[in-house]
Structure formats: structure tokens, C-alpha cells
Amino acid sequence: xxxxxxxxxxxxxxxxxxxxxxxxxxxxxxxxxxxxxxxxxxxxxxxxxxxxxxxxxxxxxxxxxxxxxxxxxxxxxxxxxxxxxxxxxxxxxxxxxxxxxxxxxxxxxxxxxxxxxxxxxxxxxxxxxxxxxxxxxxxxxxxxxxxxxxxxxxxxxxxxxxxxxxxxxxxxxxxxxxxxxxxxxxxxxxxxxxxxxxxxxxxxxxxxxxxxxxxxxxxxxxxxxxxxxxxxxxxxxxxxxxxxxxxxxxxxxxxxxxxxxx
Amino acid sequence: xxxxxxxxxxxxxxxxxxxxxxxxxxxxxxxxxxxxxxxxxxxxxxxxxxxxxxxxxxxxxxxxxxxxxxxxxxxxxxxxxxxxxxxxxxxxxxxxxxxxxxxxxxxxxxxxxxxxxxxxxxxxxxxxxxxxxxxxxxxxxxxxxxxxxxxxxxxxxxxxxxxxxxxxxxxxxxxxxxxxxxxxxxxxxxxxxxxxxxxxxxxxx
Numbered sequence: 001x002x003x004x005x006x007x008x009x010x011x012x013x014x015x016x017x018x019x020x021x022x023x024x025x026x027x028x029x030x031x032x033x034x035x036x037x038x039x040x041x042x043x044x045x046x047x048x049x050x051x052x053x054x055x056x057x058x059x060x061x062x063x064x065x066x067x068x069x070x071x072x073x074x075x076x077x078x079x080x081x082x083x084x085x086x087x088x089x090x091x092x093x094x095x096x097x098x099x100x101x102x103x104x105x106x107x108x109x110x111x112x113x114x115x116x117x118x119x120x121x122x123x124x125x126x127x128x129x130x131x132x133x134x135x136x137x138x139x140x141x142x143x144x145x146x147x148x149x150x151x152x153x154x155x156x157x158x159x160x161x162x163x164x165x166x167x168x169x170x171x172x173x174x175x176x177x178x179x180x181x182x183x184x185x186x187x188x189x190x191x192x193x194x195x196x197x198x199x200x201x202x203x204x205x206x207x208x209x210x211x212x213x214x215x216x217x218x219x220x221x222x223x224x225x226x227x228x229x230x231x232x233x234x235x236x237x238x239x240x241x242x243x244x245x246x247x248x249x250x251x252x253x254x255x256x257x258x259x260x261x262x
Numbered sequence: 263x264x265x266x267x268x269x270x271x272x273x274x275x276x277x278x279x280x281x282x283x284x285x286x287x288x289x290x291x292x293x294x295x296x297x298x299x300x301x302x303x304x305x306x307x308x309x310x311x312x313x314x315x316x317x318x319x320x321x322x323x324x325x326x327x328x329x330x331x332x333x334x335x336x337x338x339x340x341x342x343x344x345x346x347x348x349x350x351x352x353x354x355x356x357x358x359x360x361x362x363x364x365x366x367x368x369x370x371x372x373x374x375x376x377x378x379x380x381x382x383x384x385x386x387x388x389x390x391x392x393x394x395x396x397x398x399x400x401x402x403x404x405x406x407x408x409x410x411x412x413x414x415x416x417x418x419x420x421x422x423x424x425x426x427x428x429x430x431x432x433x434x435x436x437x438x439x440x441x442x443x444x445x446x447x448x449x450x451x452x453x454x455x456x457x458x459x460x461x462x463x464x465x466x467x
Contacts (some may be wrong), residue, residue, distance in 0.1 A: 038359040042267055042275070074355040081356070082266050085425045093421040110421065120268025125355045132352045140352065152290045152298065157345045159302020160309065164349075167303070167310045185317045192316070192439060196446020199311050199327065203334060203447065204455045206307040210300035217299065225295075 022064040022134055026238040027143035030131045033245050037131075038124045040249045046259045047112065049252055050119035056248055057126035064130040075126055082121065089114040137161040142230035155226055163209075170205060174198055264350075264365055265411065267358030271418040278364030278414065282344065285370060289340035297338070304335060305342035309349065316439055323436050329403030330444045332373030333384050333396060334458060339377060343370040364414050372406035384448055385456070393449035400444025401437050408433045 022030070041053045061071060090098065095109030132140060138161060145154040178194065185191045214222075270278075293301055308331050315322040331339045344366045350356040357365050380399030384392045412426035451458050 035359065038267065042360045043272075071355075078266065078355050078357075081264065082269075084428075085269075085422075088425045088428070089421060092424045113421065117266070117268040121266035121358060124267040124358055124360070125351070128352055128359050129355050133355070137349070137353070150286075150290060152293060152295065153286065153341055153345070155295075155298050156290075156293070156302050156305065156341055157348070159299055160305040160342070160345050160349065163303045163306035164309050167307045168313075171310050171314075187317055187319050189442075192442045193446045195314065195316055196443040197450045199314075199325075199330070199443060200447035200450030200454070202307050202311060203304065203330075203458060204451055206303045207300060207455065207458055210303040213299045213303065214296065 022060070022130065024237070025241055026232050026234050027135050027139050028146050028232050029234060029238045029242055030135070031140075031143055031147060033242055034128055034131045037127050037245065037249065040253065041120055041123050041127075044120070044252060044256050045116065046256050047115055047119065048259060049256045050116060050123065052252055052255065053123040054119055054126070056252075057123045057130070060127055060130045064134050066130055066134055071126070071129055074129065075122055078125055079118070079122070082117070086114040086118055089117075139230065142228050143232065145228050146230075146232055154228070158226075163206075166209075167202065167206060171198075171202060174201060264347075264357035265361050265368075265414065267360050269418065269422075270361060270364060270414060274414055274417050275360055275364060278361070278367050280363070281371075282363035282366040285340040285367065285374070286344055289337045289342075289374075292337040293341065301335060301338050301342055304331070305345055308342070309346045312346070316443070318435055318439060323439060325440065325443065326369065326404060326407065327400070327440065327444065328369050328373035328407060329376040329380075329400035329440065330396070330447055332375070332377030332403060333381055333399050333444075333448070334377075335373075336377045336381060337374055339373040340366070340370040343373055368410040368414060369407055371410065372403040375406065376400070376403040384452075389449050389452035392452045393445045396448030397441045397445025401441030404433070404440040405437050408437070 041050070044050055044053060061068065090106035090108075090110030091101075091104045093107050093110030093113055095107035097105040098108050098111065099106055135143070138158065141154050141158045141161065144157070145151065175198075178198070183194060185195075308327055311327050312325055315324050328339070328343060331343055335342055344362075347357060347362060347365050347369065351358060351362060376399040380395050380402070383395040384399065386392065386395075408430050412430050415422035415426045415429075
């Protein structure tokens with residue numbers, strides 16, 4: 001349904017083959033545990049403990065049933081964005097010099113800080129992608145609503161999820177027609193103007209589409225409320241999973257305190 | 263433009279989250295249920311537009327277009343862009359979870375500001391005049407976003423200051439391109455569908 005969100009060719013959460021341990025768990029519990037996990041890991045400082053957190057995230061990925069390589073590739077893409085900031089850190093943080101490049105000293109403290117950020121960022125985003133990202137986007141909306149997220153925000157999200165795919169196809173159609181007319185992007189005014197017109201046209205079409213959607217909704221008796229049907233049930237497996245996660249997090253916190261004391 | 267988990271200090275994270283909740287609440291207040299389909303479809307189109315890569319010299323940049331979102335949606339740009347960031351973090355792994363508030367403030371805050379400052383100007387006068395104001399608004403929003411990112415990094419620790427400065431310098435070409443593109447987009451939209459903009463009659467406020 002939302003291929004753009006969940007993968008290039010087909011949704012990561014397929015039916016049948018990919019249905020694994022994590023997708024049978026209560027989505028509400030998964031969201032809550034992910035938030036608790038993220039807050040805990042961000043609070044951790046010790047590199048050994050953070051490595052433990054990354055191992056825990058890897059374990060989550062292993063049981064989630066998501067394709068291993070593809071998910072790790074996405075995580076690596078995020079690393080690509082932050083790598084420059086991380087490389088700069090050893091040179092900008094004061095401390096014990098490690099080596100110097102062109103007269104700039106790299107420090108051990110900076111290297112540890114960079115490693116700490118990299119470990120935290122990867123551990124958290126991996127857990128987010130496996131526990132929450134493995135849901136159908138629509139299920140995530142319903143679960144967020146069940147967790148008392150404002151109704152209108154959830155509706156806004158549902159509409160966004162629904163139309164990302166439609167609008168991407170529209171975008172690709174417009175690109176195809178540009179190509180047919182001999183458009184080749186380059187670094188020039190013509191390119192930027194054409195891309196601007198492309199974005200403008202997408203907005204115009206989007207707003208016209210939304211008018212048709214609203215008309216269709218009114219035609220079907222839309223009265224200012226959208227019913228979210230899905231009901232969730234907390235099972236024993238959910239409680240066991242949550243218990244195991246809490247236990248693992250407690251162990252991480254304990255290790256952090258123990259290392260700090262040592 | 264996304265900051266990841268683990269880089270920022272706790273006060274910055276909490277401050278960002280509080281501001282983001284305020285922004286979302288304000289945005290939702292200005293968003294009657296009748297407008298939600300339009301806001302959702304526009305939010306989706308900004309999500310798709312941010313996947314476009316624009317060539318610049320031998321490299322390419324991807325668009326953010328938060329200024330344009332602010333000009334079209336006004337206050338509603340805040341929840342709309344927040345939804346986009348949430349979906350990106352969860353399904354693409356861009357950004358992070360605890361930094362969601364800070365990222366929302368950095369990207370959606372300038373969008374709303376651009377909408378408030380330039381929104382009315384864009385819908386006034388001829389299409390060309392609107393396009394110039396729109397271009398200024400688009401450039402302003404992305405410049406403000408870059409500054410806000412640099413500011414949140416610098417607040418978290420002095421070791422980030424050089425990186426923050428570098429981020430700003432590296433984004434100057436992006437600012438120029440976003441300004442040009444926003445201007446062109448508004449020029450077209452003004453000619454095809456003038457009622458699209460926040461300041462126009464019957465538009466968003």
C-alpha cells in the first residue's frame with residue numbers, strides 16, 4: 001500500500017513469509033517500549049554499555065523478521081549523513097592529543113565522544129525501525145490514537161500515509177513527461193526553474209485532489225468524525241516481551257552505574 | 263538537516279520537545295477537520311518533494327521546501343512537517359526519536375515563520391511579485407533552519423561549534439537553490455491556482 005514508506009519494491013511487512021515474532025506483538029506496547037528504550041539509551045554514556053545496547057538492537061532486528069541487509073543498509077545511509085560531523089569531533093574537542101593532521105590535533109576525548117554518538121544513534125534508530133517501522137503505517141496510526149495522540153494529528157498522519165504513494169506516482173508521471181520533452185537536469189537556471197514548476201504543479205494537483213477527496217467524503221456522509229476501527233489487545237506474550245525489554249534495560253543501567261563507580 | 267540521537271544535551275532535547283508540542287497544538291487548533299484532507303495531501307506532497315534530488319555542479323542536494331510548506335499551509339505546516347519527520351524516522355531511519363522535537367522545531371518553526379511573514383505578500387500583486395516574495399520566503403526558511411540546527415548543536419557543547427559553522431557554510435548553495443525553486447513554484451501556482459496560498463481569501467490562515 002505505501003511502498004514509498006516501507007520499501008522500494010514491496011512492503012517490508014509482507015503477509016505470510018515475513019510475519020515473524022515481532023509483528024504479532026501489540027503495536028501499542030511496541031511503541032511504548034521503543035520510546036522507553038530510546039530515552040534510556042540516550043541517557044547512557046559508557047561506550048561498553050552502549051555497545052551492549054547496539055547488540056540488543058541487533059537482537060531485536062534478528063527476531064523482527066525484517067530483511068537483515070536492507071535494514072542495515074538504511075541504517076548505514078543515516079551514518080552517511082552524520083559522518084562529517086563525527087569526523088570533525090576529534091579535532092574540535094579539547095583533550096589529550098592522539099595525532100595531528102595539518103597542524104590540527106585530534107584528541108582521544110573527541111574520538112570517544114564521536115563513537116558514543118554513533119553508537120547511540122545507531123542503537124536507537126535500529127530499535128525504532130524494527131519495533132515500529134515493521135508495522136503497517138496505518139496500524140501505527142491506529143496504535144498512536146489508542147495511546148491518546150490527538151485525533152486530528154492521527155488523521156493528518158493517516159492522510160499523509162495514504163497519499164504519499166499516490167503523489168509519488170504523480171511525481172514520476174510528471175518526470176516522465178519532462179523527459180519526453182527532452183529535459184535533462186544540470187546546474188543551470190533552466191533546470192531550477194523547471195524543478196520549481198514541477199513542485200508548483202505537484203502542489204496545484206495535490207490541492208485539487210484534496211478538493212475531490214473532501215467532496216467524496218461528504219458524499220458518503222462525512223460528519224466531522226473519522227472512525228478508527230482497529231482494536232488492540234494486550235496478551236501474555238506482549239507482557240513477557242515488555243518484561244524482557246525492561247529487564248535488559250535495567251541491566252544496561254546497572255552496568256552503566258557499576259562502570260561509573262569503578 | 264536531521265540531528266541524530268545522542269548528539270544533543272538533555273536540556274536541549276527537552277526544550278525542543280516542549281516547543282514542538284506547543285507548535286503542534288497551535289497548528290492543530292488552526293486546522294479544522296474540513297481542512298485535514300488538504301493538509302494531509304499537501305503534507306504527503308512535501309514528503310515526496312523532499313525526495314527530489316537537484317543537481318548542483320558535480321553533486322546534488324535534496325530539497326526540504328519547508329518555506330514553501332509554510333507559505334501554503336501557515337500554522338498547519340507545523341503538524342504537517344512533524345508528521346513527515348516522524349514517518350522519515352520510523353520508516354527510513356533518518357533522524358531519531360528523542361530528537362524528534364528538536365528536529366520539528368528546527369524545520370517546522372522557520373516554515374511557520376516564513377508563512378506568517380511572507381504569506382500575505384505572496385498572494386498580493388502579480389505572479390512575478392508573488393514569486394519574488396516566495397523566493398525570499400523559501401530562502402529565509404531554509405537559512406533559519408540551518409541556523410537553528412547550528413544553534414541547537416552549539417547549545418549542546420562547544421565541541422560542535424566548528425561543525426555548526428561548517429554546516430551553515432555548506433548550506434549556502436542549498437539556500438540559493440531552495441529560494442529559486444520556491445520562487446518558480448509560486449510563480450506557476452499563482453498563475454494556475456491563485457487561491458492556494460495562506461494569505462489569499464479562503465486560504466489558510
